[in-house]
Amino acid sequence: MDSIYIHGGITLQGQVRVQGSKNAVLPVMAATLLTEGTSIIRNCPRLKDVYHMQTLLESLGCVTARDKETLKIRATDVDILHASKGMPEDAVRGMRSSIILLGALLGRLGEVRVEYPGGCVIGERPIDIHIEALKKLNVHFEEKSYGLYAYSSELRGAEIGLAVPSVGATENLILAAVRALGTTVIRGAAREPEIATLCEYLAACGADITGIGSSTLVIQGTKELAGTDFEIPGDRIVAGTYLCACMATGGEVLLKEAPIRQMQETILTAERMGAVCQKTKEGLYVQVEERLQSPQKLITAPYPGFPTDMQSPFLPVLALAEGECFVEENIFENRFHIVPYLEAMGADIRQIDARHVRVRGTEELTGSPVSAKELRGGAALVIAGVAARGETVVDGCKFIERGYENICRDLRELGVRIYGV
Ligand code: UD1
Numbered sequence: 001m002d003s004i005y006i007h008g009g010i011t012l013q014g015q016v017r018v019q020g021s022k023n024a025v026l027p028v029m030a031a032t033l034l035t036e037g038t039s040i041i042r043n044c045p046r047l048k049d050v051y052h053m054q055t056l057l058e059s060l061g062c063v064t065a066r067d068k069e070t071l072k073i074r075a076t077d078v079d080i081l082h083a084s085k086g087m088p089e090d091a092v093r094g095m096r097s098s099i100i101l102l103g104a105l106l107g108r109l110g111e112v113r114v115e116y117p118g119g120c121v122i123g124e125r126p127i128d129i130h131i132e133a134l135k136k137l138n139v140h141f142e143e144k145s146y147g148l149y150a151y152s153s154e155l156r157g158a159e160i161g162l163a164v165p166s167v168g169a170t171e172n173l174i175l176a177a178v179r180a181l182g183t184t185v186i187r188g189a190a191r192e193p194e195i196a197t198l199c200e201y202l203a204a205c206g207a208d209i210t211g212i213g214s215s216t217l218v219i220q221g222t223k224e225l226a227g228t229d230f231e232i233p234g235d236r237i238v239a240g241t242y243l244c245a246c247m248a249t250g251g252e253v254l255l256k257e258a259p260i261r262q263m264q265e266t267i268l269t270a271e272r273m274g275a276v277c278q279k280t281k282e283g284l285y286v287q288v289e290e291r292l293q294s295p296q297k298l299i300t301a302p303y304p305g306f307p308t309d310m311q312s313p314f315l316p317v318l319a320l321a322e323g324e325c326f327v328e329e330n331i332f333e334n335r336f337h338i339v340p341y342l343e344a345m346g347a348d349i350r351q352i353d354a355r356h357v358r359v360r361g362t363e364e365l366t367g368s369p370v371s372a373k374e375l376r377g378g379a380a381l382v383i384a385g386v387a388a389r390g391e392t393v394v395d396g397c398k399f400i401e402r403g404y405e406n407i408c409r410d411l412r413e414l415g416v417r418i419y420g421v
Helices: 022-034 048-060 082-083 089-096 096-110 125-135 169-179 195-203 236-249 260-275 306-318 339-344 375-387 395-401 407-413
Strands: 004-008 013-018 040-041 065-067 069-076 111-114 141-145 149-150 157-161 183-187 208-210 216-220 230-232 251-256 278-279 283-287 295-300 326-327 350-354 356-360 368-372 390-395 418-419
Touching: 004 022, 004 375, 013 236, 022 040, 022 048, 022 069, 022 096, 022 169, 022 195, 040 149, 048 069, 048 096, 082 390, 089 368, 096 111, 096 125, 096 149, 096 169, 111 169, 169 183, 169 195, 169 216, 169 260, 195 208, 195 230, 230 356, 236 251, 236 283, 236 306, 236 375, 236 407, 260 278, 260 306, 295 306, 306 326, 306 339, 306 350, 306 356, 339 350, 339 368, 356 375, 368 375, 375 390, 375 395, 375 407, 375 418, 390 395, 407 418
Parallel strands: 013 251, 040 230, 157 183, 295 326, 368 390
Antiparallel strands: 004 390, 004 418, 040 069, 065 069, 111 149, 141 149, 183 216, 208 216, 251 283, 278 283, 326 356, 350 356
């Protein structure tokens, strides 16, 4: 799909099932490498990143089979022989989270060759925290022409403090520590729900992890882990995206299987603005009858704070709410790519600097050709198009497809005239 065509301006009505979580399933898939048996992973979303990870696991000796939303992974035959052949470049490059294989392969084989996802060099920002923390578990790193070679004659438990609660670094540490000798204590661990999901999967396989959900994790290394049957929770960001769509247009929707407990800050913000959000047996019920009020401030922070991934989807909502809002992005440096597009659609939005924007609510947005440059910003442009009067065409949809199984199908279920070509 290259482009999405939207005829916007209607209120949303209906119900839609929220797909399984992308950011939860990828580390769980990587974690299967640490097991000797077969894992059955349920509610696995159909996304390119998931297929890439499946390809990578197969290249390492795993046997995988997919039946609808269920993915079976047998990791019995993972060995150095497979690993030494190298992983398919397309799959590694195509998926940023391939870096998560670092911890998993160190735990399984004691060595790993990885290409840099995106081609960054050792010590630079994106994975410096991963590397420094893994070094404490007795991992050594060498920079090679192909990327990075990491090895350890014996992973040893250690006390590690993370200065920044990096999600990926916490995941890599957990994956290595479950197979290390002795105890690992991770302080300042990220508390994002995807980390709890990873720990719960590993615990079901026989790992000994305490402090799950907190910022201090204590992990006793285990020699052997078995496979298990595990269900991936609904995707909190996808659910939040459809919540935002309803907030931008008004209406009444039921987001089935939305992981409500993981969405506190998002739901709280929506309620503060005037949306009615109710937990039902089936999921999250949302009703928006009147024009919403601006929350005045929206500040992203590590979990349980307001998620950076929800910042973009909220921008079109703020653009249509009554009043002014100051938005501060504290996690990523450059997450306001959609501002000029929203302006072109009639939003009163001004970027103050790389991390701050000010949005003044207007009555209406107008459809326009726009272009997605990244995943969540792309989804936010779709929301803007759904709310805008007239036709919006969103280009660059390959970015949106990285995180949404089928955003057009889902929004059609809610009554939107939207199709992808
Ligand atoms: C994960 C999520 C992403 C989400 C983010 C924050 C996945 C696949 N992606 O990304 O959707 O937006 O958490 O909730 O789960 N940093 C460093 N050095 C490092 C690692 C990180 O400087 O070694 C910086 C990053 O540049 C960023 C911040 O720390 O500014 C947070 O990054 P991190 O928590 O690691 O995010 P990801 O795991 O990449």
